[in-house]
Structures are given as structure tokens and as C-alpha cells.
């Protein structure tokens with residue numbers, strides 16, 4: 370059996386090696402390492418794929434979130450509502466910009482922002498909502514957008530884990546996640562569903578004014594060279610990364626389908642087991658399985674994690690500490706949060722290997738060992 374990895378970017382690369390190597394050499398020959406043609410092409414290609422008018426490539430997903438928040442003109446003290454059950458980047462940028470993070474609860478089945486909890490958390494200081502499409506499943510955007518509209522709030526979708534995911538509205542219209550809110554942000558970190566061979570990110574919007582502003586912010590606040598109208602930052606996607614992403618974007622739907630196939634295998638293997646809750650897929654979303662995350666009932670989760678490691682099966686706990694309990698916020702004077710579902714999840718979730726290069730032998734081996742331990 371081939372060794373099992375959480376992600377296998379090497380095998381994935383080998384399948385498109387010639388195209389990727391050629392594209393990299395073209396960039397080397399062109400010497401346009403910064404903002405070369407591949408970067409401009411990628412912005413167009415990604416806009417077309419997502420069916421959204423404006424895409425601004427940037428250096429990484431964390432910057433994408435930061436630039437989005439800067440462009441909305443949020444001021445110190447403004448409250449930004451995010452789920453506590455997410456990767457730290459979502460809330461870190463809120464803190465970095467001296468905004469106030471407000472943590473809300475997630476739905477225990479989809480792991481995404483709970484609209485009722487969101488509604489309760491809104492105050493006169495609330496300015497923005499940052500839903501996260503966690504693990505590759507969409508947050509309930511229709512309800513979130515309704516609440517945002519009611520209170521005049523901006524919505525920044527953290528789409529770092531869900532590129533390619535489809536959201537279906539109650540009237541049947543379909544949109545890609547990341548294109549529904551005021552702004553969408555994503556990451557091309559190598560392990561993401563659309564991964565570069567280094568860091569990368571992008572921001573989406575259908576608002577031309579915001580697009581213009583975000584493009585300037587990502588480039589030192591300038592439109593004309595050396596004339597800086599805004600305080601910005603330096604956040605660029607390299608030409609080499611863009612050249613690679615142009616090739617991988619064409620494969621994205623197939624990549625997501627390969628992940629879905631792995632999930633179907635696991636779902637069948639674990640179906641009917643009372644101690645294992647497999648990922649739920651809401652009627653409004655499909656699932657692109659950035660992670661395949663189980664919730665365990667009455668199982669020593671950390672024991673399973675260790676047992677799998679002993680059998681050369683990696684597994685991960687995303688995330689062991691929720692945002693509202695992170696030490697970095699200790700000095701923020703945050704209120705006492707009671708996020709029971711979030712706490713419950715952090716103690717029970719475990720993510721199994723899922724990527725585009727898995728075979729049945731590996732999947733049998735993994736699911737067999739999970740069942741061995743659980744039963």
C-alpha cells in the first residue's frame with residue numbers, strides 16, 4: 370500500500386507535471402515575476418469560473434480577509450461577528466485591525482454559523498459578519514444575507530475551504546460560495562482544494578467600487594505608481610503561482626469530485642454506526658470536502674487519533690481550541706461566552722485523510738482501523 374498522507378500534493382503534481390513545469394519555465398523566461406500575464410489571466414479565469422465580475426489575486430487567504438475588512442472602512446471598536454469554530458485566520462485579522470471580534474455558535478450538523486446565534490449577537494456596534502464555509506460546506510448564506518440586509522451589515526465570506534462549492538437559494542438560483550456576500554476571500558495554500566505550490570489568495574466582489582479599493586489596498590494604496598491615496602499593504606500573488614493555478618483551476622471540478630468519491634466511500638463504511646456521525650450535507654449546499662470530519666459519540670477521540678497514528682494513518686483535530694478560548698484574546702476583555710455546541714465539537718471532531726489521490730486499498734485500511742477502534 371502507498372503511504373497514507375493527510376494531503377498528497379506530490380502525486381497530484383506528477384499528473385500535471387509537464388504542463389506545470391512548462392508554465393513555470395515560461396514565467397522564468399519572461400522575467401515578469403510580479404504581476405505578469407499569468408496573474409492577470411488567473412484573475413479573469415477565476416472570475417469566469419465563479420461567475421463573479423471582480424477577482425483580485427493577493428498573497429494569501431489571511432491577507433484576503435484583511436484587505437476585505439480594510440476596504441469596508443471598519444474602525445477600531447467596530448464589532449465583527451465570526452464563528453468561534455474556525456481556523457484562527459478568520460478572527461486574527463479582526464484583532465489585528467483593532468476591531469472587536471464577536472464569537473457566535475455553529476450548527477452542530479454543518480459546523481457553520483448558526484443564524485439564530487448571529488441575530489442575537491448583533492449590537493449597535495456591529496459592522497460586519499464573517500461566515501466561514503467550513504470543511505467545504507456552505508454556511509446558510511440566504512439567512513445570513515437576510516439578517517445582514519435587515520441590519521445594514523457587510524458580509525465577508527471566508528471561502529478558504531470551499532472553493533467550487535455551490536449554494537442553492539430557495540428559489541432555485543445557484544451561486545458559488547464566495548460570490549454571495551459583499552466580499553468573498555479565499556486561499557490557495559497548497560493543501561486547499563485549489564492549492565498553489567506556495568502561498569496565494571484572492572478576493573471577490575460584484576461591487577466595482579470595492580473591487581477598485583481592494584486592488585489599491587493590496588498594492589500600497591496606490592493606483593498611480595508612487596501616489597498613495599490609501600494606507601494599504603503589500604499583498605501580491607506571484608506570477609509562478611498564478612501560472613500553476615491557471616492549470617489547476619481547470620482541474621478543480623475533477624479534484625472536488627475525487628474528494629466527494631472519497632467521502633462517499635467513508636460514508637458507506639461508517640453508515641449505521643451509532644458512535645460515528647458522518648458529515649451532513651444540507652439541502653442548500655453541496656460539499657467539496659476540504660476536510661472529511663467525523664463527530665464521535667462515546668469514543669475516546671484522542672485515543673483514536675493515537676491509535677491511527679500507530680498504524681501509520683494520519684488524522685487531525687480541526688480545531689482543538691475554539692477562537693473564544695485562544696490565549697491571544699486573553700487581553701481583549703472578551704465577555705464570558707457560553708458556546709456549548711462549539712465546545713462539544715472541539716472535543717469530538719476528528720478529520721480523516723481526504724484528497725484527490727487516494728485509492729481503495731488506503732480507504733479500506735483507514736475505515737477498517739477506525740471501526741476496529743470504535744467498536
Ligand SMILES: *Cc1c(COP(=O)(O)O)cnc(C)c1O
Pocket residue numbers: 429430431432455456458459501527529530555556557558568569570
Ligand atoms: C486556510 C484558511 C485561511 C487562511 O489562508 P492562508 O492562505 O493560509 O492565509 C483562512 N480561513 C480559513 C477558514 C482557512 O482554512
